Amino acid sequence: MKEEVRLMKGNEAIAHAAIRYGCDGYFGYPITPQSEVLETLEELMPWETTGMVVLQAESEVAAINMVYGGAATGKAVMTSSSSPGVSLKQEGISYIAAASLPALVLNVMRGGPGLGTIQPSQADYFQATKGGGHGDYHLIVLAPSTVQEMVDFVGLGFDLAFKYCNPVMILADGIVGQMMEKVVLPEQRPRRTDEQIREQCPWAANGRKDGRKRNVITSLELESARMEVINHKLQAKYREIEKNETRWEEIDVDGADYLIVAFGSIARICDKARELAAEKGIKVGIIRPITLWPFPTEAVEKAAQGKKGVLCVELNAGQMIEDVRLAVHDRLPVEHFGRLGGIIPSPEEVVEAIETKLIGK
Amino acid sequence: MEIQDIIRPENKVYCKPELLDEVHMHYCPGCSHGVIHKLLAEVIAEMGITDRTVGISPVGCAVFAYNYIDVDWVEAAHGRAPAVATAISRLWPQDVVFTYQGDGDMSAIGTAESIHAANRGENIVMVFVNNAIYGMTGGQMAPTTLVGQKTATTPYGRRVDLNGHPLEITNLMAILDGTCYVTRQSVHTAANVRKTKAALKKAFENAIAKRGTSVVEIVSTCNSGWKLSPEKSNEWMVANMFEKYPLGDLKNN
């Protein structure tokens, strides 16, 4: 399959991107608003073409443990779900992180807590960036704002997962999952052969060929001294990721009086608000963290310099704002604006928030 | 006759399986796990599938099975071994994948994964060690604990009104269309050890031939948990366990 321009939903785009990346396996369980990922894969039947395995598991718990199993053998495997389902996956995610395995997890966030609503939300920011499961670990968290980024982050996500042997989460929301946009699908890449996998992942447990020593994938270490060493290794890896992989986008930051920090599709609503504010003579810049972990702390600090105030816009009650405040060290006012329960703010509401929360003060 | 004259290859009647590691097992003396490990090591080596076998170890006493049998292993979260095995078997169809699960793993926390892997007919072997108690955590009730049996969490004996009935998960597996071979064995006598080995071999053959899921339950002892000597444990198992969990094939397609 050649490079191709298509119009499709973010969720459908994930499925196409996974196949074209050369993903080896997808394991999922239906939940709104992301069921199109599994539906599209089943419709495309990649097992007939690339040989990719697609399986509807009996639960989110089973699905993430299938991902754990697949990742343990060096295959490029993924799962997707939405907030309540991602909560169920947290145990497995912790195991995957602890065993230093590459895997890709998509969360198309919906409003919580509990069963909540099926409408868009960004209320899983804490869960995605601060752990979610038990223990000291981090996922690399990518926040797409367009359908094109949904496609691109499948490739980027797998590349980072294998580079660092670490699980990567694409933290999307119902907007970017459900909306259709123009996308350029990459050219089909071949799946790696079993021999290539053995070479690339000498640690993988896929059968001890040629009399090699056995490989064991486990997260268990009862000896505290050894467990501490494992933890230090993980932490060293996280520092490396922080150094190399922090990503963000800036829009009109220089010369602006006010700074908006927003991620995912909400950053686009803020971009429209920036245009509307400019018509009113209010100069607003935007910084959009693309990696939520590692958070672009230095970039936010730098972007905030000389501004009169910072507005953190997120579809939650104030989660990323904690990282923004840490970044700017309370040197200037940092306010939060968000809607809850699946309500999407209009660009006009964002302008009003700038006026009342930052300028009005 | 000198000892050197006796130690000759042609006189050899028994040896430690080559896949069993030279390490001390953490299992209690008298525990059935050691014998079952030995049988697995023998069967895998004899079938010549060492280089394509992947074992999934559970949470429970057998969590460290990966330290004893020299094949590739993945240690699963509690109850999730069949899900882990499903993915590996599907992604590496030429590999031979088996799970090694206790009664908690198979019939409590992992019931959904076990039933659904078997129902999908995954081409895997599920080795189910049923000793009617949670050994690793200190002898608490298992779903398979017998009525009246004393455990740390049923100190006055299991009561149906409080704790429900002993769960015959293997019987459930047998009625699923995805299973091709479901059997219940034990390893308390030499004859039974031989039968269990034959059952394991058949199960692995089924996996290689892609006939579906094979379940080999091994009714076992936990002398520490049962607070009996190894010998008394075997006697207690014969007298009490076999009535509820009778030995033999439940399904052999």
Place this chain on the structure above:
Amino acid sequence: MKEEIIIAGFGGQGVLSMGKILAYSGLMDDKEVTWMPSYGPEQRGGTANVTVILSDEKISSPVLDKYDVVIALNQQSLDKFAPKVKPGGILIYDTNGIHNRPNRDDITIYPIDAMDATLEIGNSKAYNMVVMGALLEAMPYKLPMENVVKGLKKSLPERHHKLIPLNEQAIEKGRELLKK
């Protein structure tokens, strides 16, 4: 060029698929496009709406509060979205079942009888394409018909391609409604 459009009506009126055909037609005309639906249980017979943006430039927010064009296909949608037409913008609504008519004099209003026109064609499934015809005629952005046909081909599954002439006929019918 930038057209910010919302199409709102009952689930089952073909609101989402009309939006998709419109978006695909824009894509065939080399425009940037977004298609953002309301989703969930309301797809099953309640109200449904979809925001479609067509633009020469990269599109920022796919979610809007003010629109260049509002298409309302029931009273509920008309009440909700008529106030959200930008001054100078366009409101198209189906008169069928409407008892409260909009009264704004700062926008152009096109009441159309799309249901009757559809009945004349004789296939109720063509309803959304009659509405689409009215939209194509009313919009300042003139989407070439050849690209609309391409959009139809891209949007409809192959097995429905035999219906494309019927859809073209319906679009023409919708255009005529506006010319009257």
